[in-house]
Amino acid sequence: MAQDGTGTQVVPRRAALAHVLAPGEILPRAGRALAAGLAEEAGQRRLFPWLAVAFGAGILLFFGAADRLPSPVPALAAAAAFGGAAFGLRARPVGLALALALAFLFLGFAAAVIRVATVAAPVLARTTIAPLAGFVEGIDERDEGARLIVRVHGLGTLGPAERPARVRVSFRRPEVPRPGDFVTARVRLLPPPEPARPGGYDFARDAYFRGIGAVGSVLGTVTVGPPPEPPPWDLRLAAAVDEARNALTRRIAAAQGGQAGAVAAALVTGKRGLIAPETSEVLRAAGIYHVVSISGLHMVLAAGVIFWLIRAGLALVPALALFWPIKKIAALGAMAGVTAYCAFSGWDLAAERSLVMTLVMLGAILVDRPALSLRNLALAALIALAREPEGLLGPSFQMSFGAVAGLIACARLIDGRVWRAEGAGPLGRLAAAILTAVTGTLATTLVAQIATAPFATYHFQAVQPFGLVGNALTLPLVSLVVMPAAVLGILAHPFALDRPVWWAMGLAVRGMLDIAGWIRGFDHATLTLPAFGTGALALMSAGLLLLVLPASRLRWIGLVPALAGVALAAQPARFDLYVDREGGGAALRGADGRLQVLGRPPPFVLEQWLRADGDGRSRDDPGLKAGPRCDRLGRVATSGTWDVAVVRDKRAFAQDCARAAVIVARAAAPPGCAARLVLDRAFLAAHGATALRFGPDGPDVVTARTPGETPPWRPPPAAVPKPVPEPARPAAEPEPAPEPDDGPDADP
Template structure:
């Protein structure tokens, strides 16, 4: 009987395997056909750029300590030695090449970090600063300076930052290249305001800035101690010329139209007011005022079209010269000059590399827009600045272009063009194709960049499609051509009418933006989601855009999972300032309320991460707060008691009664509080957040305890004692849009 049952079970298993075999064969054939198409169309090269970027990510997110440069280089050499034996195995060869690319990306990150190594100010210091102005950005009041430091107080070279960024409010006649002496209040570049938030300290490190702050009192201009070198004189002259042109454009227009017009040409955005920034963001077009991909492409396109049109006027040139290649060469020179003049910003540099690769493809008779060219541009950009892979600018710009290349056949608008029809029908078809193409291009770009925009900025502009569709035509057809013409007329002092005409188009752009910003819910604030969700969505985007075959549909799975995780983010119940000055606690209504006095900017970051659109000034203290001269306490509905001790005299009582103790001082030995976030804990963990789960309070911190990074000031505090809270979860701070000592949100730095 048992034998008969066994035979029957074996027969059923055989039939099941036989039924599955056709399905498996079908899947296998589909995969092999897709793989063959990828190989035939040479679409495997772009994956080397992905592997290169993954190697960089492993360095920045996985290493603890300082890895040696020899390790990845030796490993890459060993893998390279195996490639001659893998020519008959395409899959093995591809994986080996990807491993080599990843190791080289890891090595590039090491080289970048070591090359920029320099002192970082250890603590807030007020002292006499002497140095030379490298760059100056004028503001509505005062300016912001990048100063190469000669001396700062009594600090020696091993402790003195090489470059600092300072601001001053009084209008003083300064210019790049001036050697100044003044009293400065400097502090270390601040770390993340919340776990997973933007780490300005890391961003400042990769910009060569070791301290930020402000100048106070009188600023003295001194003669140079020694003649500056040629490169320093050139950089100062270029920045001074940018400021002069900025003032000339603003004088020709006046008001915010002049400020925006100047930013479009010179990249100087300091004169744009906060209200104008908010309007442009609400309309989804703030990327227009950030010198990046859009400006590089339009500038190159204008030069390309002008040169080609001028050469085509002469029939002999058109018949005997390769005027398209000549125009591409002139466009390359023009766009490089524009990048240098606009300040050679990080976003502009990446856009320049991408534009040069596309124009270079024309010179060698290759398609300008292709995934191979995009991958080559990504590898060059990341080799120069590996840290860029962590920032929104790189992520959004390359994601947008990848999406546009992948969807190029769908967004061309060719279905509306009728070459054999009459003039009116052709004109109407061209107009419809332009409108549909613009809308489709904007939609694809926004969908491709949405994961990165929401991760870094926690905002969504639902009317951005309308804003871009209505304003990009003005930028493309009026603003940028006027900018090129104005720059050409500037040396002849014939540029004022051009800037005035450009200002009219900019006023139209601002009018449209203001109209869109007036819509209800023009900006949605969404809760911050984790890096895991972003990783899955980015993987899905890569898999959906890079393949040429139907293998791309594999990308739907990680994309859908990532969207699901982003739609249900972890929300913390308490945020604690990295200095222990204050906290935000979720009240009975479900919204955050203040405990103590957290800095306004820090509170703004907490609110955005919580999906709260309120500003810091609109947030009240927790209703259950009780404060005196020594600190504050809050009793939650579940009976937990939270204490914020601002005076050491409050510590004995708070240690005895509080469940959670927050203080910028050191808790006394034997403190009985169940969870202690004191000076030592915050020094080693940074900004922290607490979530009340079924298993009890769970702490997430901005950095791991004992973590050493070159962009952080080494901690001299002892390790947290067992009585202090231990972070159960930790997350690395991710870079984001803010770029200031008194931080301002600048999402335009992530221009598409």
């Protein structure tokens, strides 16, 4: 150790570093750094957002680990106990934080339990063909017909304990009933479809929370008749709103015509039935499909337009501008306006969550607080999750709140002010304003895409590399023309003066579609990536939370789980065999490493398998059926040393059981089948969709169901009977998985 000229001892840098890294110093220094960071977080009141995280962790604990529906009383009692402990530990910051976190965790668990019990309704146990009678609650009009939501009054001979409360049926006749009508029809219904693959989208769970207990189609005609009893008030209200939405949808679509009119109508009313699949694909390829879903973008723009109109109108009156709080009055008006807009757009789940977030932000103006803050976002998340805990499992909640959190955390970096034009002339100020708008839009879009990328890739297995370009070119049209025109059109609609507004709005939408079509023509406009597991998603989610919530240097800890999640997602373990939940078909990895189709899986199911495998081929690609050996009794294919047979006729069991290692069958296999693994009717009824990985020690089998676990949204396996022999395939396609940006607020 040396001394400087003042007599102060100087420790060499290498010796100092060795002292810091000494085993006895690492943990104490890390502990002191952590304590300092936590103290800084508490001093800046940044611990509150973590209560929302703890609340969400309780919800995940219920949906991920509970194998039955427990009573909410123990969870509420535990929350109360830890809440009391928090009060007693209020002088100890660490103990207070831990006690509050545990209290909110149990509150989240209890909220999920109460929600499941509140929406409980019968789920159809088996495929049923029977007369249906009920009130039409909502209609989604389409070019080829309509899709009806019917509140069931009677369904064949089923009693109240077996009869679903609501069903969704497709109707392919040009004449459709009106919302509120009492209808009778002969229908073919089946239980809401379960996941097409293990870990895939579970429509049955989403349908349960929407009150839908069966899906299907109308066989024949729909008859409108007098109801046996007056409809309840809530149904009359829902029917009136839906009828008004359909009428406005037709009016907007007719004003411009074509797909521009259909998209313009969806932007206002949320009714997307008139949008052709080709148009949807164009919007997705450009990364702007989120604009046609009523969500955060619409709520914020609508609130902003209403806020500006009210404030500007009041500012024109000097007495009001000088003596009245016109900013708060405008905020109240915007709150009323967006609430009415959400009600008119159908109270979709994504719209509700966006409404809560918007109301919290506007409410902050009323109490003179910053509108955009992580505390407000956490409060909005708590309200939204308390109302709809199941939303945490879907892409809409994850992407919308992830995007907003990222934007708030990076607000100082993305304000877009790259050139300050103080002292410049009119042209300079105009150039600065344009440059600020462009860079702000690009930065906002980039941050939102990075924050939502883990959730979008996990749920949709698709990435749009040119989404930044698509959003940068189209969002100015949406923000400056489309949404102001939508607000103006709604205001002019009661006076029948809205048609020119819808026509002008359609022109802007047409330009948006032209830009999207141009981007879709780029090579690799859409990349399909293999599905990765929940472990990688959990790591990336933890990394995002740690990067955006802390105010201190603790945020950089988030890089560790984030990078670990990315590394894990980059090496997904693909399945070698996918089996349909009904045993009608399978997809096997061939010698070229790509999937080949065996049997006849439903087209939607095959599409989900291809996505999960990172295969960008269409479900109609002829290469999918190349290779397997086929006859009229079944198909046989080989993957490595594993022969897989899909049995289509019982007569094939004798031969296939002797030569194949894996048997897939819709029927029940004979007791003496010598195959190593038999996936027949009994197995699939208990386990659902199944996927296998072939290894040297045997197949690794993963299933969508766990025997013995019966969530409320699935009928018990014992109730699953032989399939109805009428049509070999359902008359109605299962509900499609949520599409990219279908509801989430990717660009708030």
